[in-house]
Amino acid sequence: AASRLAVNKVALAGGSVTAGDFTSARPMWGDYIICVCTRQRAEEERGRAGESCQPSQFAPVPGPTHALTLLRHPTLDLRFASQQTVFTQQTFSARAGQQLNLVLRGLGLDATFKSQVRLGITPGTCGVDDWVVGQSNLVPVGDSNTTRLTFVVTLPALVAPGKYSACVCTAGTCARTQDYALKVGDVHITRKPAVGVEWVFKENEVGSIEVTGSNLSMSDRIMIVNCQDTCSLQEATRRAIVSAPFVDLAPVQDAGAAEDPARPGEYLTVRHRYCAGNDVAVQEHSSAVVRRHQCFTKCGLQRCVGSGCFCEGYFRSQDTLTSSALCLDITECQHVCDSLGDECAGIDMHVAKPRCFLQRHACAAEAAAGGLLVSEAYSFLYRPCPEGTVRTTEGCETEQAQEARRLRQARGLQAGAGASTSSVLRFAPVQFATLGTFKVCYCDEQLLPAGRSCSTIDDFPIELGTVHVSGISCVLGEGLCRTRDCYTQYHGAMACAAEPELETVGRGGSPPTSFGAAPCVDCDSEA
Numbered sequence: 001a002a003s004r005l006a007v008n009k010v011a012l013a014g015g016s017v018t019a020g021d022f023t024s025a026r027p028m029w030g031d032y033i034i035c036v037c038t039r040q041r042a043e044e045e046r047g048r049a050g051e052s053c054q055p056s057q058f059a060p061v062p063g064p065t066h067a068l069t070l071l072r073h074p075t076l077d078l079r080f081a082s083q084q085t086v087f088t089q090q091t092f093s094a095r096a097g098q099q100l101n102l103v104l105r106g107l108g109l110d111a112t113f114k115s116q117v118r119l120g121i122t123p124g125t126c127g128v129d130d131w132v133v134g135q136s137n138l139v140p141v142g143d144s145n146t147t148r149l150t151f152v153v154t155l156p157a158l159v160a161p162g163k164y165s166a167c168v169c170t171a172g173t174c175a176r177t178q179d180y181a182l183k184v185g186d187v188h189i190t191r192k193p194a195v196g197v198e199w200v201f202k203e204n205e206v207g208s209i210e211v212t213g214s215n216l217s218m219s220d221r222i223m224i225v226n227c228q229d230t231c232s233l234q235e236a237t238r239r240a241i242v243s244a245p246f247v248d249l250a251p252v253q254d255a256g257a258a259e260d261p262a263r264p265g266e267y268l269t270v271r272h273r274y275c276a277g278n279d280v281a282v283q284e285h286s287s288a289v290v291r292r293h294q295c296f297t298k299c300g301l302q303r304c305v306g307s308g309c310f311c312e313g314y315f316r317s318q319d320t321l322t323s324s325a326l327c328l329d330i331t332e333c334q335h336v337c338d339s340l341g342d343e344c345a346g347i348d349m350h351v352a353k354p355r356c357f358l359q360r361h362a363c364a365a366e367a368a369a370g371g372l373l374v375s376e377a378y379s380f381l382y383r384p385c386p387e388g389t390v391r392t393t394e395g396c397e398t399e400q401a402q403e404a405r406r407l408r409q410a411r412g413l414q415a416g417a418g419a420s421t422s423s424v425l426r427f428a429p430v431q432f433a434t435l436g437t438f439k440v441c442y443c444d445e446q447l448l449p450a451g452r453s454c455s456t457i458d459d460f461p462i463e464l465g466t467v468h469v470s471g472i473s474c475v476l477g478e479g480l481c482r483t484r485d486c487y488t489q490y491h492g493a494m495a496c497a498a499e500p501e502l503e504t505v506g507r508g509g510s511p512p513t514s515f516g517a518a519p520c521v522d523c524d525s526e527a
Contacts, residue, residue, distance in 0.1 A: 035060050090185030091230055092166065093195045093463040095213075097157030102166065104149040104184060114140050118174035119151045119166065126167035127181030132159060137174055161191050161447060163461065188461045192216055193425075193442055197465035200486065200494040201432055207493025208252075208428035209440060211464060216425050218251055219445040221454040224430075224438050224467065231441035232461035240438065241431040247455050251420035252428050252491065267334060267346070267381040273372035274348045274380055275363030279324040280340070282358070289336060295319040295327040295355065313355030329354040334381070342395045346382025362393040418490045428491035438467040 035058035086106040094100035102119065109117075120136035122129045132155075140149040164187040167180035174180070193213040201207050209222055223246040226237045236246050243249065282294045291297065298304045299314035313327040326333060330349050333356035337344040345364040348357040364382040366372050368391050372380055385396035420426045432438070442462040443454035454460070486496040 086168070086182075086184060088182075088184050089230075090166070091232075091461070091463065092185060092187045093231075093461075094153070094155055094187060094189055095193070095195050096155050096159045096161065096189055096191045098155060100153040100155060100187075102151045102153050102187070104151065104166075104168070105147065106149070107147060109144070109146050109149055113170070114144055114149060116170060117149065118169040118180070119153075120169070120177075120180045121153065121164050121166055121187055122180075123160075123162065123164050126165050126183040127178045130177065132156070132164065136180070155189060159189055161189050161444070163188055186461070188463075190442070190444060190462050192220075192444055192446075193462070193464055194497070195462070195464050196497070197440075198496040199440070199465065199467045200496065201430075201467065201469045202493075203435060203469065204431070205493060206429045206431045208426055208489050208491035209430055209467070209493075210489045210495050211251075211425040211427070211440075211442065212423060214423060216420075216422050217445055218420060218425075219453065220251070220425060221247060221249065221443045221445075221460070222425075222427055222464070223247075223441045223443070223457075223460040225441055227437040227439060227466070229439065231439060231463045232458050235457055237438055239433045239436070241433055242427075243429060247453075249427055251425040252418060266384070268367075268384055270367050270372060270380045270382075272351075272374060272376055272379060273367070274357075274375045274378040275346075275359050275366055276373055278360045278362045280344055280358035280360060282324045282326065283322055287340065289339065290326070290358070293326045293328055293332075293336065294323070295325045296321055296323050299327055310354035313350060313353040315355070324357050326356050326358065327354060328356055330356070330381075333358075345395070346380060348378045349381055350378055352377075360393075361391070361395045365391050365393050426489070426491055430493070432467075432469040435469050438469070440464045440467060 037054075037058040086104065086109070090105060092100065092102050104119070117140065118136075119138040120126075121132045122135075123132065124130075135153060135155075138151045138153065141152050144150050165183050166185045166187050168182050168184050169179040170182070172179055190213075192215055193211050197212075199207075199209060209224075211220075211222065223231075223236050224240045225231065225234050226239070229237075280290075282290055283296075285291055295311075295314045296319045298309060299311035300316070300319055304311055310327040310329055310332075313325070315325070319325055326336065328336065330347075333347050333349060337347055337358055340358070343360070344358045345361040346359045346367070348359060350356065359380070359382070363372075363380065367380055367382055385391050389396040389398050418426060440463070441460035442464050443459040444462065445452075445454055448454070448459060452459075486494050489495055
């Protein structure tokens with residue numbers, strides 16, 4: 001609270017901070033540096049407590065050389081020049097092959113200015129290098145106003161991913177490359193993750209961030225920053241509670257890593273019945289315990305001897321390499337089933353031998369519906385569903401969970417037991433310590449130099465979207481859940497997109513940021 005802020009005028013060709021050279025009440029057009037002086041520095045240098053800041057004690061804020069540009073309008077009287085302001089150092093994110101609504105922020109962007117300004121995108125230097133095909137001489141569209149100019153940019157599907165420059169022309173015919181000398185920001189183009197996504201967390205909810213797209217990598221990472229911050233310029237927010245630093249927060253890869261623990265308990269028994277066609281495959285199962293107790297392996301190949309082997313359940317004529325039979329007694333077989341969580345819902349248990357088959361939820365659903373097959377040799381045992389849930393072929397689900405699963409399947413987001421894939425990266429668990437709005441930034445390891453991983457702030461330039469931590473009634477009041485297609489993510493919290501398919505981005509990237517130029521809204525602060 002004791003710090004002081006000032007704006008320093010520099011020459012267009014570059015300049016430095018000098019004592020007494022701060023702007024007056026009516027600044028002129030040109031480039032400016034934002035400077036700051038702390039009360040502590042003033043007191044230390046002046047030697048007296050309570051000493052106010054002097055011009056020589058201000059220092060530039062770390063970051064771009066020029067944090068603000070005021071444009072001189074070519075046709076307006078100079079006394080109005082201070083009203084023409086365009087924010088530079090803005091950032092935009094987009095996915096190749098999709099439409100980006102690039103919003104250029106500023107002040108006093110009147111109809112005359114709008115009629116003359118043009119936008120171009122280049123992979124090189126503004127005013128020097130050629131444009132991305134079709135990305136020059138772009139004009140503002142209808143929803144522009146005095147504080148924002150919107151340009152509709154349709155990116156070619158084959159445009160190379162990476163960082164591009166957004167350049168503007170404010171005078172003349174804007175027909176030549178050199179006319180677009182003013183850089184207003186960077187455009188980060190990706191071919192992999194979807195952008196323009198919104199995530200919704202309730203207060204104190206432990207949830208996740210799902211990143212969808214194509215050719216996603218387990219080495220990619222996300223970083224969550226405060227809503228006024230800019231991806232790749234500011235550090236991660238301290239209000240997000242995660243299990244590891246963001247550079248180490250890997251997507252959920254082990255199907256059991258974020259699942260419920262084993263749930264041992266009472267089993268219901270359907271005597272002299274068995275389930276056909278839904279066995280849990282044993283021979284190549286990811287669990288070593290399951291593979292170890294396969295009858296064929298344990299008793300046929302290894303010829304296990306002793307009371308703990310349960311090889312009385314080995315049937316030489318039936319148990320082959322592909323057999324799913326386990327040689328275990330009823331207690332041990334139930335224990336193995338419990339350890340697999342939602343993958344196993346019950347067991348076919350031999351009535352006289354230590355022999356069983358692990359069965360999926362489809363079998364439990366058949367048992368509840370009376371659809372099992374008759375057998376004098378086996379009984380089917382299964383776990384009952386908790387109160388408030390119903391049995392489906394996918395497990396014990398609430399009505400809300402059934403709807404969420406239907407939406408996930410419609411988008412191809414159902415991936416085994418919640419593990420990440422090349423089309424969806426699931427980052428969990430994630431929780432927020434306060435209500436508010438945050439941004440999700442993305443690091444694509446393939447765009448980094450060879451041998452480098454996502455390890456520094458600079459590696460996270462792509463803004464994927466916004467996280468709203470709020471009461472759901474507030475979000476509904478904003479219209480988010482009414483105007484966008486939302487679904488419950490596998491590991492909790494919601495994700496929303498403007499179009500039915502999450503990878504289809506309706507409004508391109510999120511609103512551009514320029515050191516807080518785009519205000520953030522926390523609706524709960526007004527609730």
